[in-house]
Amino acid sequence: MTCDLTRRHTLIGLAASSLLMPACQPSSRKLDADVIVLGAGLSGLYTAMLLEDSGFTVRVIEALPRVGGRMFTLDHGDGYTEGGGQQIGASYARVLDVAAELGVPLYAETGRGPATSHYLNDAWQLGSVDIPVFPEPFRNTPPGSVLFRLLARTPGFDRPDGWLDPAPELDISAAQFLTQNGFSQAAQGLIDRALNANDLSSYSMLNLHRTWQLYQQSAGMGATQYVEGGSQRLPEAMAASLNQPVLTDHPVTEIALEAGRGTVRTSRGSFTGAHIVCTLPFPALRRIRLSGFDTPLPLTEAIDGLAYTQIMQVHMRAKTDYWTTDDLAPSLWTDTDLERVFADSGRDGSLSGFQRGWVNGTGVAHWMHDTASAQQRYVQRLAELRPASQGQLDPLALIDWTTNNPFAGGAYYHWQPGQAARFGRDMGRPIGPLRFAGEHLGLLHTGMEAAMESAERTALDIIEGNT
Ligand SMILES: Cc1cc2nc3c(=O)[nH]c(=O)nc-3n(C[C@H](O)[C@H](O)[C@H](O)COP(=O)(O)OP(=O)(O)OC[C@H]3O[C@@H](n4cnc5c(N)ncnc54)[C@H](O)[C@@H]3O)c2cc1C
Numbered sequence: 001m002t003c004d005l006t007r008r009h010t011l012i013g014l015a016a017s018s019l020l021m022p023a024c025q026p027s028s029r030k031l032d033a034d035v036i037v038l039g040a041g042l043s044g045l046y047t048a049m050l051l052e053d054s055g056f057t058v059r060v061i062e063a064l065p066r067v068g069g070r071m072f073t074l075d076h077g078d079g080y081t082e083g084g085g086q087q088i089g090a091s092y093a094r095v096l097d098v099a100a101e102l103g104v105p106l107y108a109e110t111g112r113g114p115a116t117s118h119y120l121n122d123a124w125q126l127g128s129v130d131i132p133v134f135p136e137p138f139r140n141t142p143p144g145s146v147l148f149r150l151l152a153r154t155p156g157f158d159r160p161d162g163w164l165d166p167a168p169e170l171d172i173s174a175a176q177f178l179t180q181n182g183f184s185q186a187a188q189g190l191i192d193r194a195l196n197a198n199d200l201s202s203y204s205m206l207n208l209h210r211t212w213q214l215y216q217q218s219a220g221m222g223a224t225q226y227v228e229g230g231s232q233r234l235p236e237a238m239a240a241s242l243n244q245p246v247l248t249d250h251p252v253t254e255i256a257l258e259a260g261r262g263t264v265r266t267s268r269g270s271f272t273g274a275h276i277v278c279t280l281p282f283p284a285l286r287r288i289r290l291s292g293f294d295t296p297l298p299l300t301e302a303i304d305g306l307a308y309t310q311i312m313q314v315h316m317r318a319k320t321d322y323w324t325t326d327d328l329a330p331s332l333w334t335d336t337d338l339e340r341v342f343a344d345s346g347r348d349g350s351l352s353g354f355q356r357g358w359v360n361g362t363g364v365a366h367w368m369h370d371t372a373s374a375q376q377r378y379v380q381r382l383a384e385l386r387p388a389s390q391g392q393l394d395p396l397a398l399i400d401w402t403t404n405n406p407f408a409g410g411a412y413y414h415w416q417p418g419q420a421a422r423f424g425r426d427m428g429r430p431i432g433p434l435r436f437a438g439e440h441l442g443l444l445h446t447g448m449e450a451a452m453e454s455a456e457r458t459a460l461d462i463i464e465g466n467t
Pocket residue numbers: 038039040041042043044061062063064067068069070071083084085086087088089250251252253279280281284285288311401406407408410411412437438439440446447448449451
């Protein structure tokens with residue numbers, strides 16, 4: 001028997017979470033595995049690998065028909081494009097280690113990638129950009145580089161997890177930070193257009209301080225790496241190394257806890273384990289019923305409030321090298337509804353002919369209100385802006401990292417001002433047999449390495465019997 005309590009706010013501290021377990025009778029049902037892991041992204045798969053290595057039985061349960069989650073490669077027969085995570089930083093020790101252990105080949109980035117042309121205020125900027133609304137000395141700085149240039153002037157954190165106790169002046173919105181540095185509303189509008197987040201006002205500068213710190217840490221450690229044949233090959237190899245195959249096509253609908261065990265319900269059956277490890281992004285967890293326990297307040301606030309960058313991509317194949325027929329570069333940065341177009345290059349640095357339209361944040365609504373026509377509209381709009389592309393691009397796929405996607409809800413999380421200080425430290429604390437891992441719970445890293453770092457911490461806690 002399980003107790004069906006809906007998620008409730010509680011003011012009782014997390015330290016007492018084990019005391020919050022209701023007086024349910026333990027189920028007589030046999031355990032399906034020592035540990036049930038929710039999600040077959042990097043985090044879930046690495047948790048499972050580490051636990052199996054230590055003799056635990058593990059079942060990984062995945063909603064999609066494929067493994068990899070936000071590591072998502074689209075195969076097009078004559079090549080592939082990346083829909084998700086791609087760049088492996090030189091400091092990603094765990095990702096690099098697992099790839100080496102499993103014989104997954106990587107290759108190093110060559111050069112700085114294809115050149116970019118900028119379209120601003122209804123005109124192409126040929127040569128270097130000139131943006132009169134930017135204050136000096138930023139008038140010739142591309143809008144996508146301004147925040148990093150400003151950041152280089154400010155002191156960051158004194159330790160890698162310093163963001164957990166941020167100085168108040170580091171945890172302000174990017175909009176406030178730009179205002180402090182003399183950027184007008186018009187200037188901010190340009191920077192906001194293709195920001196790697198939702199918008200300037202909901203984006204804490206903490207995020208950028210972290211990224212900046214990580215860049216500095218990995219300086220001199222080597223080149224950024226990519227997985228040969230596509231990023232998804234790494235989680236596929238991780239899944240193939242497990243003793244028990246991943247249960248794909250099993251969307252989890254409920255996590256129910258009882259004294260000393262947990263049950264995960266899917267549309268195709270239930271699975272009981274002595275431990276449950278949930279690696280789902282919080283927007284996906286938002287859709288799941290949590291029963292048999294009171295959700296502690298920091299976790300409730302995080303599940304409901306953590307922001308995930310909304311991204312839409314249109315993958316396209318070029319029929320010809322049309323970018324050689326006008327004065328523009330292969331990649332584009334625009335302040336229009338198209339936002340950015342990335343020309344992909346292969347491992348030798350030459351252009352592959354695949355291109356990705358990439359729209360971030362509030363701009364996705366313009367395209368995603370009608371997903372059936374989004375790809376065609378994007379290609380047509382691009383032809384208006386860049387006539388040389390007219391008739392030269394075949395749309396291949398629309399990638400949806402938005403709230404429409406029930407198993408992701410966005411591409412990656414970002415802190416809004418004040419959130420990290422409020423619940424950054426506590427949102428991942430275990431609740432009885434339920435533990436959490438995933439990109440959003442990395443303390444020392446971000447992205448893929450954060451997914452692996454949090455998995456390692458969670459697996460070690462189970463192995464060492466920590467509560
Ligand atoms: C467009 C894009 C570009 C990126 N670029 C980079 C980059 O260059 N470098 C970098 O380091 N990081 C990058 N990232 C981030 C990186 O891909 C992620 O941080 C990492 O892959 C997250 O791994 P995870 O295991 O924490 O989560 P996920 O990969 O999201 O895994 C969670 C899994 O849970 C599953 N799931 C969700 N709901 C349910 C449910 N109800 N039932 C069962 N299963 C469910 C999902 O399908 C998914 O497989 C990028 C991400 C995106 C989207």
